[in-house]
Amino acid sequence: MRDTAEKPAPEIGVLDRSAAILAILQDRPMTAAEICRRLGYSKSTTYRLLADLRTHRFIVRDSSGLLRLGPFPGRRSIATTNSVLECLRTMTGESVQLWIRAGEDRVCVRNVEADHELRVSRGVGTVLPLVDGGSAALALCGPGNPAEFYATKQARVAGTASASVAFTVGANVFALCVSYPLTREPENVAGAYRTLLAQAAGELRALLEGNEELGVLRDIARLALGARKQAGE
Numbered sequence: 001m002r003d004t005a006e007k008p009a010p011e012i013g014v015l016d017r018s019a020a021i022l023a024i025l026q027d028r029p030m031t032a033a034e035i036c037r038r039l040g041y042s043k044s045t046t047y048r049l050l051a052d053l054r055t056h057r058f059i060v061r062d063s064s065g066l067l068r069l070g071p072f073p074g075r076r077s078i079a080t081t082n083s084v085l086e087c088l089r090t091m092t093g094e095s096v097q098l099w100i101r102a103g104e105d106r107v108c109v110r111n112v113e114a115d116h117e118l119r120v121s122r123g124v125g126t127v128l129p130l131v132d133g134g135s136a137a138l139a140l141c142g143p144g145n146p147a148e149f150y151a152t153k154q155a156r157v158a159g160t161a162s163a164s165v166a167f168t169v170g171a172n173v174f175a176l177c178v179s180y181p182l183t184r185e186p187e188n189v190a191g192a193y194r195t196l197l198a199q200a201a202g203e204l205r206a207l208l209e210g211n212e213e214l215g216v217l218r219d220i221a222r223l224a225l226g227a228r229k230q231a232g233e
Contacts, residue, residue: 017041018049022058022069028090029066057206062199070203081204081213085112085176088200092193094180097122098204100221101140101173104130107221120160120179125224132156136175139166144173146201149194153182161185163193167201169208172218176201 017039024030024038036046050067053059060070068087085096089112098110108126113119130137133155142148144166151163164177178193186192208214 014049017045018053018058021046021049021053025059025067025069029062029064029068029087031066035067060203070206081110081207081217082112084200084203084207085110088176088178088196089114091196092178092180094178094184095120095122097136097177097179098217099136099140099175099177100217101130101175102127102221102225105225106130106137106140106175107224109217109220114180116184118181118183120157120162120181122179124220125227127224127228128156134177135162135164136177139164139175139177140173142166144168146198146205149190149197151189151193153185159183161189163189163197165194165197165201167205169205169214172214174201174204176204 020039021035024035030038032046032050035041035050036043039046041049050059054061054067054070057070059067062068069083081098085098088096093114093116095114096112097108099106100109105127106129108122108124111122111124113121128134128137130141133152135150135152135155137155138150138152139148142150146165146167149163149165151161153161155162159182160179161182162177162179164175166173166175168174176197178197208217
């Protein structure tokens with residue numbers, strides 16, 4: 001009797017199919033069923049590949065159950081800080097910044113802007129005193145636990161608001177921040193942003209631990225502070 005069970009794909013087929021999955025997840029997070037439909041793979045093949053990719057941290061499942069690109073172990077990261085921020089922008093529809101604490105200041109080391117004409121912008125290299133306030137400043141002054149959620153309105157600029165969580169990588173304290181105009185503030189800010197921010201902060205922490213990108217972000221902060229000092233601010 002002929003065995004009708006699906007036979008394992010040859011090694012090159014497995015690599016091709018895995019690469020195709022990673023390629024479509026660059027567009028946006030998806031469910032396993034969506035990946036099946038997009039690529040035309042059988043459920044058994046798709047679920048087997050997804051399980052292997054998750055085991056090796058090529059992909060992760062977010063808090064909403066969607067599959068997205070994740071950090072591959074060590075220095076060979078297929079995700080970057082920007083890709084995590086871009087995904088968070090897609091899910092929130094708002095601008096996202098990554099800040100690092102530098103003494104009594106904070107420095108914006110990564111920024112992705114919302115697609116809306118009306119949006120809150122913070123350029124990479126922006127240096128702000130912690131005493132100026134804002135949810136990112138509050139987060140950076142806290143315990144550095146992503147479970148701690150901070151939200152402010154009009155703390156620095158009238159008509160704007162933000163929500164942030166903090167996380168630590170070694171001795172470095174980061175704040176991940178979603179900034180938006182008050183006209184688009186969700187009715188329940190914590191309900192809209194707390195889980196998304198905490199999930200993204202956890203992914204950033206895993207990505208940056210032992211990764212050369214941490215040095216890049218620290219260099220951005222150092223150069224920004226040096227430029228401000230030269231300007232005599």
